[in-house]
Each structure stands twice: as C-alpha cells, then as structure tokens.
Amino acid sequence: MPLARLLFLCSLGLVGAQQVGKVAKEEPPVVVVQRCVNGSGCVDEETFATLDANWRWTHDAEGYQNCFLEGEWTPTFCKDDRNMCASKCAVEGVDAQGYANSYGVKSIPGGLELQFVSGRGNVGSRLYLREGESYKMFKLKNREFTLDVDASALPCGLNGAVYFVAMDADGQKGIGDNEAGAVYGTGYCDAQCPHDIKWIEGEANLDWTYGTCCIEMDIWEANSMATAYTPHTCDMFGPYRCEGTDCGDTEKGERFVGVCDKDGCDMNVYRFGVKDFYGPGPEFAVDTTKPMTVVTQFLTADGTDEGDLVEIRRVYVQDGKVIQQANVSVPGFDGNSITDEFCKAQKAAFDDPDEFCAKGGLKKMGEALDRGMVLTLSLWDDEVTEMHWLDSHFPRDESISKPGVVRGPCDGEKSNPEYLRQAYAQATVKYTNIMHGEIGSTFSEGPRRLGSMFV
Numbered sequence: 001m002p003l004a005r006l007l008f009l010c011s012l013g014l015v016g017a018q019q020v021g022k023v024a025k026e027e028p029p030v031v032v033v034q035r036c037v038n039g040s041g042c043v044d045e046e047t048f049a050t051l052d053a054n055w056r057w058t059h060d061a062e063g064y065q066n067c068f069l070e071g072e073w074t075p076t077f078c079k080d081d082r083n084m085c086a087s088k089c090a091v092e093g094v095d096a097q098g099y100a101n102s103y104g105v106k107s108i109p110g111g112l113e114l115q116f117v118s119g120r121g122n123v124g125s126r127l128y129l130r131e132g133e134s135y136k137m138f139k140l141k142n143r144e145f146t147l148d149v150d151a152s153a154l155p156c157g158l159n160g161a162v163y164f165v166a167m168d169a170d171g172q173k174g175i176g177d178n179e180a181g182a183v184y185g186t187g188y189c190d191a192q193c194p195h196d197i198k199w200i201e202g203e204a205n206l207d208w209t210y211g212t213c214c215i216e217m218d219i220w221e222a223n224s225m226a227t228a229y230t231p232h233t234c235d236m237f238g239p240y241r242c243e244g245t246d247c248g249d250t251e252k253g254e255r256f257v258g259v260c261d262k263d264g265c266d267m268n269v270y271r272f273g274v275k276d277f278y279g280p281g282p283e284f285a286v287d288t289t290k291p292m293t294v295v296t297q298f299l300t301a302d303g304t305d306e307g308d309l310v311e312i313r314r315v316y317v318q319d320g321k322v323i324q325q326a327n328v329s330v331p332g333f334d335g336n337s338i339t340d341e342f343c344k345a346q347k348a349a350f351d352d353p354d355e356f357c358a359k360g361g362l363k364k365m366g367e368a369l370d371r372g373m374v375l376t377l378s379l380w381d382d383e384v385t386e387m388h389w390l391d392s393h394f395p396r397d398e399s400i401s402k403p404g405v406v407r408g409p410c411d412g413e414k415s416n417p418e419y420l421r422q423a424y425a426q427a428t429v430k431y432t433n434i435m436h437g438e439i440g441s442t443f444s445e446g447p448r449r450l451g452s453m454f455v
C-alpha cells in the first residue's frame with residue numbers, strides 16, 4: 001500500500017499541534033468502485049475505506065497515555081480545556097492487521113465484510129471511502145448508485161447501513177487543531193446531529209456539549225428482516241456544529257425544533273402493510289437469505305444534470321431478475337418511490353410532522369447530492385431505541401393498530417445491545433461491487449456484469 005505509507009511519512013514531519021499518532025501505519029483496505037456510462041461500460045476508481053476517528057486509539061501525541069478510555073476523556077490532557085486536549089492528543093493509524101482483528105473490517109473480493117463484534121471486542125464500525133487524502137465526493141443527482149449487499153446474517157436489532165453524509169472532503173483538516181483529517185476519519189456529521197463525536201472542528205467535544213449536523217441520504221438501513229431508504233434534509237448542508245436547541249435533542253423534547261429533519265422521509269414498505277416484499281425465504285419478493293443488488297436512482301424533473309431532484313427510486317436485482325420496489329398506498333399517494341408527494345401523504349397518514357418538506361424536501365436533497373457527499377459503510381446496534389424504528393413497532397407506547405407504527409416483523413424484545421453483542425458477536429454484513437453512474441448504466445436483467453468484464 002505505497003500511497004498510505006507515503007502519507008504516513010509526510011505526517012511524521014508535524015510537531016506541535018500534532019494529532020496524528022506515530023505508533024501504527026494507516027493501512028486501510030482498498031475498495032474498487034466503478035463509475036459507469038451508458039454504452040461505454042465502467043472504469044475502476046481506487047478508494048480506501050477509512051475507519052472513523054471515534055473508533056481509533058486516542059492518546060498523547062508524544063507517548064502512549066490514553067486521552068480517552070472506556071467512554072471517558074482522561075483528565076491528564078482532557079479535563080476542561082478542549083484546545084489543550086486537541087493539541088496534545090493524537091488519533092492513531094490502524095494497520096492492515098488492526099482493521100481486520102481490532103475492528104472486524106475485512107477485505108473480500110469486490111469489497112468489505114464488517115463483523116459486528118471484532119476479535120478484540122470492538123463493537124460495530126463506520127468507514128468512509130477516500131481517494132488520495134480526501135473523502136471521495138459522490139455527486140449523484142441524475143445518477144444512480146448500486147451495490148451488492150449480503151444481509152443474511154443480520155438479526156433483528158442490527159443495522160447494516162450504507163449512506164451518504166455532507167461531510168467536508170478534507171474531514172475538517174486544518175480547522176482548529178485538526179491535523180489528522182480524512183485519512184484518519186475525522187469530520188463526521190449526520191442528520192441526527194450526534195453528540196458522541198470526540199472531535200468537532202478540531203476541538204475535543206469534552207462534555208459532549210456539541211453535536212455535528214449535516215444532510216444525510218440513507219441508501220440502505222437494513223437487516224435480514226426489514227429495510228428502509230431515507231433522505232434527511234437540514235437547514236444548512238453542513239457540517240454544522242450545533243449547541244442547544246439547534247441540535248434538536250429528542251430527550252429534551254426538541255426533536256422537531258433543531259436544524260435537521262431527524263425522522264426523514266422513509267420508504268419502508270412494511271410500514272404500509274406490504275409484508276411479503278422483503279424477508280428471509282423464497283416466499284418474499286426479495287429473499288434476504290441471498291445476496292442482492294440494490295440500485296438507488298436520483299431522478300431529476302427534466303432528466304438533465306441541471307434539473308431539480310424530484311424522485312428517488314429503488315430497484316433490486318436478485319438471481320438475474322430485476323425486481324421493482326413494491327407499490328404502497330396511503331390517502332393521496334399510490335406508487336413505489338420517494339417524491340415530495342409521497343412524503344407529504346406519508347406524514348399525513350402516519351400523523352408525523354413533515355420536517356422533510358419544511359427543510360427543503362427533495363430539491364434541497366438534490367442540491368446536496370450535486371455538491372457531493374461522502375459514502376459511509378457501517379454496522380451498528382442502537383442503545384437508544386433498539387432499532388425498533390426499523391424492524392419492530394415504534395414508538396413503543398403507540399398502539400400497533402395506528403398506521404405507520406409497525407415497521408417490521410421483529411417483536412423487538414431481544415434487540416438491546418447487551419444481548420446482541422453477546423448472542424450475535426459473529427454477525428457480519430457484506431458490501432461489494434459498488435458502482436455509480438448514469439441512470440440505467442450499472443445494472444441489467446441477467447447475470448451481474450462486473451469489473452473488467454464490463455469494460
């Protein structure tokens with residue numbers, strides 16, 4: 001991996017406000033992505049899957065003392081001075097063995113396999129594709145994004161998630177004391193404005209005061225029982241460091257007054273009563289016991305790159321067969337894709353506030369896609385709501401006869417992280433054959449055409 005080695009040597013030159021560890025070489029797995037054009041095939045783009053900074057060893061830049069341990073900042077460097085903490089502490093590289101053994105991130109033909117609990121006990125992972133020293137910016141308006149997913153080993157309560165966020169390409173390198181940047185997985189944000197991010201704008205988030213917000217496009221949130229795809233808009237593109245009501249903290253009763261649309265406009269056909277579309281076994285239209293190709297198309301009003309985004313369409317391919325997303329029906333909408341009309345009708349039918357349209361709807365999402373967004377590959381469990389919003393009934397205190405409350409077939413009783421981490425430590429998800437390009441260029445009826453065979 002000559003590129004990664006070169007970057008590491010360069011970073012050794014930094015002293016003072018240094019934030020790049022010197023202990024391990026950064027050796028992320030290579031992921032080859034294909035960019036496709038109708039008629040002329042696909043070209044390979046070499047990317048690296050970089051582990052988010054939150055997962056990395058954080059220690060004093062000159063030695064081996066922890067700056068963060070067991071969920072807490074350590075007082076030696078990080079008591080109450082967020083700048084001192086940031087200037088004295090480093091995020092460490094992860095070498096090839098570390099990716100596989102410490103974090104359960106393994107290279108497989110065509111992509112990655114993520115293991116839920118690694119051999120060394122780390123839980124879940126979140127990775128971003130980078131090109132050179134920056135995150136790869138995918139520009140998907142009037143384009144489609146395709147990958148193969150194997151979610152067969154993911155039980156109720158886990159979420160193998162593939163999504164785009166409006167991070168800065170350089171991971172906020174050069175802001176505050178951030179000398180690490182995208183190579184070390186810094187700069188994360190999403191539409192939940194997460195507070196658990198250790199470093200925001202080059203400062204340590206010492207008492208978790210701040211959150212970090214940005215527009216988010218969830219391509220794929222799923223396990224073997226349920227799936228959804230969901231655009232989330234925000235007042236700004238992001239990343240935006242929020243404080244107070246701007247963060248929209250649910251536990252403070254501020255969920256719908258923050259800068260981002262936390263609910264999003266989700267398409268989960270089970271919520272509309274379509275129960276035979278996605279699940280484990282041949283009785284389902286999409287059989288989750290087998291790998292599947294997941295296509296997401298971002299269609300504009302006039303079919304050009306300049307047009308406004310007006311529709312997000314999902315298509316599956318499995319066993320060589322193209323499978324259209326199931327139709328759903330609520331008062332005011334019949335169809336099988338996300339449009340502003342779908343969002344309005346869905347929110348009305350389920351009695352949910354329509355923050356998505358209030359924050360700009362698909363047009364705003366399209367602007368974010370046009371500027372470029374960062375691809376995130378992850379596997380996670382959910383301490384707060386135990387993934388009930390995806391695969392069970394939610395909110396828990398609502399009647400299951402209320403439209404939209406039932407989201408999947410799981411009873412949700414065994415979806416707490418404590419149980420899952422022990423019972424399903426070995427669970428994995430596989431993401432392979434990532435492609436993007438013109439509408440219709442990345443898939444077809446028949447056997448999957450891949451790699452150089454396709455060029």
Ligand SMILES: *[C@@H]1O[C@H](CO)[C@@H](O)[C@H](O)[C@H]1NC(C)=O
Nearest residue numbers: 324325326327328334335336
């Ligand atoms: C969905 O509805 C459209 C329009 O009525 C119809 O043409 C299509 O066949 C339906 N799709 C499925 C999968 O039933």
Ligand SMILES: *[C@@H]1O[C@H](CO)[C@@H](O)[C@H](O)[C@H]1NC(C)=O
Nearest residue numbers: 037038039438439440441444
């Ligand atoms: C690409 O080809 C597909 C399949 O022939 C077609 O449906 C689609 O409209 C084409 N896309 C563009 C951008 O020309």
